[in-house]
Amino acid sequence: MSSPQAGATRAEVEDLLFREAELLxxxxxxxxxxxxxDDATYYVPPNDKPDADHRFTLFTIADDTVRLRxxxxxxxxxxxxxxxxxxxxxxxxxxxxxxxxxxxxxxIAANFLIYRHRxxxxxxxxxxxxxxxxxxxxxxxxxxxxxxxxxxxxxxxLGSVSFIV
Amino acid sequence: MLDxxxxxxxxxGLLVREDLEANMFSVKxxxxxxxEVLEREQQALFDRCWIYVGHASELRNPGDFKTRWVAGRxxxxxxxxxxxxxxxxxxxxxxxxxxxxxxxxNARQFYCMYHGWTYQPDGRxxxxxxxxxxxxxxxxxxxxxxEVPRLEHYRDFxxxxxxxxxxxxxxxxxxATEYIDLVTDQSPSGRMEIIxxxxxxxxxxxxxxxxxxxxxxxxxxxxxxxxxxxxxxSGVNMTPPKDSGLLLPTRGAGKDLGNGHLTTDNPNYRxxxxxxxxxxxxxxxxxxxxxxRRELVARLGEQRAARVADTNRNLVIxxxxxxxxxxxxxxxxxxxxxxxxxxxxxxxxxxxxxTEAQRARRLHAFLTFYGPGGFATPDDVTALESAQQGYxxxxxxxxxxxxxxxxxxxxxxxTDEGHLRVFWRRWRDLMEARA
Numbered sequence: 001m002s003s004p005q006a007g008a009t010r011a012e013v014e015d016l017l018f019r020e021a022e023l024l025x026x027x028x029x030x031x032x033x034x035x036x037x038d039d040a041t042y043y044v045p046p047n048d049k050p051d052a053d054h055r056f057t058l059f060t061i062a063d064d065t066v067r068l069r070x071x072x073x074x075x076x077x078x079x080x081x082x083x084x085x086x087x088x089x090x091x092x093x094x095x096x097x098x099x100x101x102x103x104x105x106x107x108i109a110a111n112f113l114i115y116r117h118r119x120x121x122x123x124x125x126x127x128x129x130x131x132x133x134x135x136x137x138x139x140x141x142x143x144x145x146x147x148x149x150x151x152x153x154x155x156x157x158l159g160s161v162s163f164i165v
Numbered sequence: 166m167l168d169x170x171x172x173x174x175x176x177x178g179l180l181v182r183e184d185l186e187a188n189m190f191s192v193k194x195x196x197x198x199x200x201e202v203l204e205r206e207q208q209a210l211f212d213r214c215w216i217y218v219g220h221a222s223e224l225r226n227p228g229d230f231k232t233r234w235v236a237g238r239x240x241x242x243x244x245x246x247x248x249x250x251x252x253x254x255x256x257x258x259x260x261x262x263x264x265x266x267x268x269x270x271n272a273r274q275f276y277c278m279y280h281g282w283t284y285q286p287d288g289r290x291x292x293x294x295x296x297x298x299x300x301x302x303x304x305x306x307x308x309x310x311x312e313v314p315r316l317e318h319y320r321d322f323x324x325x326x327x328x329x330x331x332x333x334x335x336x337x338x339x340x341a342t343e344y345i346d347l348v349t350d351q352s353p354s355g356r357m358e359i360i361x362x363x364x365x366x367x368x369x370x371x372x373x374x375x376x377x378x379x380x381x382x383x384x385x386x387x388x389x390x391x392x393x394x395x396x397x398x399s400g401v402n403m404t405p406p407k408d409s410g411l412l413l414p415t416r417g418a419g420k421d422l423g424n425g426h427l428t429t430d431n432p433n434y435r436x437x438x439x440x441x442x443x444x445x446x447x448x449x450x451x452x453x454x455x456x457x458r459r460e461l462v463a464r465l466g467e468q469r470a471a472r473v474a475d476t477n478r479n480l481v482i483x484x485x486x487x488x489x490x491x492x493x494x495x496x497x498x499x500x501x502x503x504x505x506x507x508x509x510x511x512x513x514x515x516x517x518x519x520t521e522a523q524r525a526r527r528l529h530a531f532l533t534f535y536g537p538g539g540f541a542t543p544d545d546v547t548a549l550e551s552a553q554q555g556y557x558x559x560x561x562x563x564x565x566x567x568x569x570x571x572x573x574x575x576x577x578x579x580t581d582e583g584h585l586r587v588f589w590r591r592w593r594d595l596m597e598a599r600a
């Protein structure tokens with residue numbers, strides 16, 4: 001078992017994930033960015049190749065830090081038509097597992113279920129699991145890499161992945 | 166010239182009406198909501214036109230297969246042990262069950278899980294359990310998987326046709342071949358490949374709206390305001406020249422390629438992995454993109470290299486294939502499952518010779534604009550779904566106007582609608598020929 005300094009406890013990781021879910025569901029995206037490291041990345045692999053590498057495979061989302069910041073700028077803009085008015089989302093985060101820390105990174109896994117509601121539309125359910133890499137910056141746990149892997153065989157009726165999954 | 170007299174019939178009762186003297190062109194909104202129209206489209210278009218199946222690069226080895234729906238049929242796109250590419254109908258000859266239920270793989274045989282019939286990868290029957298119970302008149306050799314009537318390819322893009330008497334693919338493609346060549350010429354060997362990772366998503370709108378949207382540059386300013394903003398934030402100049410009257414930084418053209426095919430042809434301003442650097446790619450990439458360009462010039466000459474490297478082209482192969490050669494290359498296929506619902510399948514295409522860094526750059530550029538997680542496509546989807554909702558009032562507000570640019574037929578820009586009219590005229594002609 002790793003020491004608390006090098007790794008993290010499940011309670012600590014759950015606090016971070018629950019806080020993140022609250023901020024994302026509340027569309028408090030600037031506050032959400034504060035949970036990330038300055039060089040954070042965000043990936044949604046393609047449904048047919050969930051384990052692939054974004055350098056060789058066409059992902060649904062593969063944001064480096066710059067594009068992730070631009071994504072937040074876009075999502076806050078009323079001209080982001082797909083998310084205007086913003087969807088109502090509700091995330092359930094479960095089955096949180098904390099892996100062995102190595103090289104300053106703490107791998108974690110969790111399951112998610114996100115309900116997304118829009119006026120006049122049936123709800124869309126995004127089910128899947130997260131693979132994160134966390135880092136401890138000045139004692140605080142931050143998200144260095146977040147990967148949201150969808151269970152659906154194809155996006156199909158889920159349509160776009162337009163809010164932060 | 167895009168708008169020429171066609172000697173067509175009076176406009177009464179038609180779904181598409183035009184008047185070249187009055188500069189009027191409109192499409193009846195009924196065509197986006199009617200089940201009857203969709204049924205006629207199946208017969209007049211999807212059962213008679215060349216329909217895209219897949220790319221040769223998806224089937225590298227004997228036995229490789231992909232299953233997909235093409236023109237409303239379940240299809241196995243497969244390379245046989247003999248190396249031949251085939252499109253087989255994925256339905257058991259016995260009682261109809263799907264014989265290959267996997268997305269992709271390498272097959273030694275296809276196995277029907279209902280009664281256990283098996284087939285060779287080339288479609289021939291392999292084994293029938295309890296075969297001796299069949300009467301003597303039963304000819305096992307005629308029980309292979311049905312092949313589609315026609316399958317042909319142009320530069321590795323495979324199309325099928327359910328009309329045995331159709332013209333050959335190259336004749337059908339007409340002027341579109343030149344625009345496919347401009348894409349494949351990006352590869353030093355002329356070999357492009359479908360990159361792994363497929364995007365499959367639904368749009369709750371009529372399929373023809375995606376044809377229009379894929380080549381309609383008029384919508385960029387309003388629909389893609391946040392993408393334009395992102396480009397500006399990244400240091401790319403997105404402002405039209407002063408007093409130019411343009412909506413976008415350069416003036417492009419809409420073109421008629423014959424047989425209903427059409428394209429935009431735009432001087433590039435938004436960067437191209439092959440080969441026009443913009444700040445979004447980062448300083449590191451500059452020398453590499455210049456090297457790609459030098460290779461193009463050495464191989465194709467200055468003029469042709471400029472055509473390949475300095476223009477963006479959104480190409481529609483009638484009726485339902487789009488190849489966008491812009492920030493990256495996307496191959497986008499779509500098919501109606503109801504008047505107000507389409508399934509979209511999109512891939513990225515790249516030269517086989519690309520280095521890891523070049524491939525990564527291409528994919529990064531792709532995702533900035535295209536796809537269900539991109540900065541642009543989700544807003545396109547919203548626009549099309551919004552239009553579809555508006556068509557609920559098709560009885561009250563009957564017509565869409567598509568007359569932009571009609572008064573200057575010899576000089577149509579990409580933000581005019583002359584090239585959209587090319588699609589609609591072909592659509593009208595085929596639908597009426599059938600009626």
